[in-house]
Amino acid sequence: MSHAINFFVSSSSHSPATFTISRPSVFVSTGSLRVPVKKSLRSLVVKASAASDLDESQSSPVLVSENGSGGVLSSVTKEYSRNNAVAPSGDSSSIEVDTVTEAELKENGFRSTRRTKLICTIGPATCGFEQLEALAVEGMNVARINMCHGTRDWHRMVIERVRRLNEEKGFAVAIMMDTEGSEIHMGDLGGASSAKAEDGEIWNFTVRAFDPPLPERTITVNYDGFAEDVKVGDDLLVDGGMVRFEVIEKIGPDVKCLCTDPGLLLPRANLTFWRDGKLVRERNAMLPTISSKDWLDIDFGIAEGVDFIAVSFVKSAEVIKHLKSYIKARARDGDIAVIAKIESIDSLRNLEEIIQASDGAMVARGDLGAQIPLEQVPSEQQKIVQLCRQLNRPVIVASQLLESMIEYPIPTRAEVADVSEAVRQRGDALMLSGESAMGQFPEKALTVLRTVSLRIERRWREQKRRDVIELPSIASSFSDSISEEICNSAAKMANNLEVDALFVYTKNGHMASLLSRCRPDCPIFAFTTATSVRRRLNLQWGLMPFRLNYSDDMESNLNKTFSLLKARGMIKSGDLIIAVSDMLQSIQVMNVP
Numbered sequence: 001m002s003h004a005i006n007f008f009v010s011s012s013s014h015s016p017a018t019f020t021i022s023r024p025s026v027f028v029s030t031g032s033l034r035v036p037v038k039k040s041l042r043s044l045v046v047k048a049s050a051a052s053d054l055d056e057s058q059s060s061p062v063l064v065s066e067n068g069s070g071g072v073l074s075s076v077t078k079e080y081s082r083n084n085a086v087a088p089s090g091d092s093s094s095i096e097v098d099t100v101t102e103a104e105l106k107e108n109g110f111r112s113t114r115r116t117k118l119i120c121t122i123g124p125a126t127c128g129f130e131q132l133e134a135l136a137v138e139g140m141n142v143a144r145i146n147m148c149h150g151t152r153d154w155h156r157m158v159i160e161r162v163r164r165l166n167e168e169k170g171f172a173v174a175i176m177m178d179t180e181g182s183e184i185h186m187g188d189l190g191g192a193s194s195a196k197a198e199d200g201e202i203w204n205f206t207v208r209a210f211d212p213p214l215p216e217r218t219i220t221v222n223y224d225g226f227a228e229d230v231k232v233g234d235d236l237l238v239d240g241g242m243v244r245f246e247v248i249e250k251i252g253p254d255v256k257c258l259c260t261d262p263g264l265l266l267p268r269a270n271l272t273f274w275r276d277g278k279l280v281r282e283r284n285a286m287l288p289t290i291s292s293k294d295w296l297d298i299d300f301g302i303a304e305g306v307d308f309i310a311v312s313f314v315k316s317a318e319v320i321k322h323l324k325s326y327i328k329a330r331a332r333d334g335d336i337a338v339i340a341k342i343e344s345i346d347s348l349r350n351l352e353e354i355i356q357a358s359d360g361a362m363v364a365r366g367d368l369g370a371q372i373p374l375e376q377v378p379s380e381q382q383k384i385v386q387l388c389r390q391l392n393r394p395v396i397v398a399s400q401l402l403e404s405m406i407e408y409p410i411p412t413r414a415e416v417a418d419v420s421e422a423v424r425q426r427g428d429a430l431m432l433s434g435e436s437a438m439g440q441f442p443e444k445a446l447t448v449l450r451t452v453s454l455r456i457e458r459r460w461r462e463q464k465r466r467d468v469i470e471l472p473s474i475a476s477s478f479s480d481s482i483s484e485e486i487c488n489s490a491a492k493m494a495n496n497l498e499v500d501a502l503f504v505y506t507k508n509g510h511m512a513s514l515l516s517r518c519r520p521d522c523p524i525f526a527f528t529t530a531t532s533v534r535r536r537l538n539l540q541w542g543l544m545p546f547r548l549n550y551s552d553d554m555e556s557n558l559n560k561t562f563s564l565l566k567a568r569g570m571i572k573s574g575d576l577i578i579a580v581s582d583m584l585q586s587i588q589v590m591n592v593p
């Protein structure tokens, strides 16, 4: 018996013929009871020359899943350790599967997989192979390296370890390189890990270069114009106010400052200066967003094949466009995504065009909070998250999510509330900075992000609190409009029919991102032919990216997918799924045979 609902929107390049797959009846759930759907076969045909999102026919049945969900429970972790010896990639006769996703699906079922993605900044506390593996097992989707710190050799070592982890253990942890940017910051304290500034002490901020050790109470500053730009009486804020000084005297390249709010100075901390209660934007406002050192780091990132480049202190869309064309001309597959960090007044001023030009955005609350009043940061966060969703760009909420966990094994209640709010806003990803880079409890911090995400997501679904946010059409062509409408409809159907999972066959990830944008109740299994696309999809809300070689014959793709996933125990007969692909511009509702 063959029961299915097939909605076909066929492009002119494909015949509008429908197909059916032998399968049990389609069930629609009413509450907890599933009743068979009346047999029906519907076909909707729209004429369009839609470009296919799918690759040419590829035959070997290689399936790779990843840790996109990673809502790992303790027994899942145990299961991971039992199974973590996976076949090396490229073996087309075997299935490469990330045991963390696999175990989580088996243990928790579809619904309770995690949708919010997690990013960890890698630093001295987490750069070892075992430490990186522990983070991946705990659910790290993206590893961030901050070019403000460490040497290129150190970063290369981290990248190699993450790559090896992916190859040997089947993960798809993506790598994000974050540029230093040319805003004003302190030097590296001559090698010391921190320095204490006491109330009433006089410190010398200087643009002179010193060989270590630095003279006592001396701070080097990276910006040559610093001594000329500041004025006696200015307030000098370290990291947005963690330590405060008042400028009392200028002597050539040296600026003598009186400590008025004592605190700990950390290497390369950001500096801002304020006059009459206002942030001073002197010639430093003219500094290039991407410095000459940043360009060298970007060349390094391109050569190493990082997945994302996050650009610090973006001021306008132009710099993003420039970087994107620079990457396109140089990167092997031209597929490094550019993330705009929103962390300055200028970036807020040009927000929409910056996000439009980028492949994603980061609410970089650390520096943002040093440039605008702190009480304004939460509303800016909400605005940026919402705008990114409307424009279909992944968005990361970053900085100080669990700051106290740098020192303590549990977070403050206020930090948990902040993480909950970011999850409730349905941002794509949450990011750890110091907590994972140099904190004492990196894995525990990641566990907190994971468990809070899972809890809030589940509560949201139970309350059926679907988003009221308006999703404007973003398509720039008729064929894009078709994809968008298909995804909007498929996501709505998935919610109404309470299906177990959405399947999307997507070559470049666009269809997958359109589904993710709808934030459906069920997880989205995204099948893509390229390993690099699979890693990039790992940043997006609700996507479980798989690498799978598939053909342009959807019936055989579905059958292959079903049998591979069933063999891994990741789905079972009777599970209800909706599949979309822009190869056939179709929506298919079916039970797994």
Ligand SMILES: Nc1ncnc2c1ncn2[C@@H]1O[C@H](COP(=O)(O)OP(=O)(O)O)[C@@H](O)[C@H]1O
Pocket: 121, 122, 123, 124, 146, 148, 149, 150, 266, 267, 268, 269, 366, 433, 434, 435, 437, 438
């Ligand atoms: N590669 C690294 N080497 C040494 N320390 C690092 C590295 N990356 C991060 N850190 C430490 O972790 C802290 C938090 O990381 P992050 O938020 O990325 O940087 P920042 O504080 O400069 O904005 C940094 O201040 C630094 O002390």
Ligand SMILES: C=C(OP(=O)(O)O)C(=O)O
Pocket: 146, 148, 178, 312, 343, 363, 364, 365, 366, 367, 368, 398, 399, 433
């Ligand atoms: C993420 C941020 O950037 P960085 O850590 O590079 O300063 C931030 O400022 O919040």
Ligand SMILES: [K+]
Pocket: 146, 147, 148, 178, 179, 180, 181, 312
């Ligand atoms: K940075």
Ligand SMILES: [Mg+2]
Pocket: 312, 343, 364, 366, 367, 368
């Ligand atoms: Mg910053």
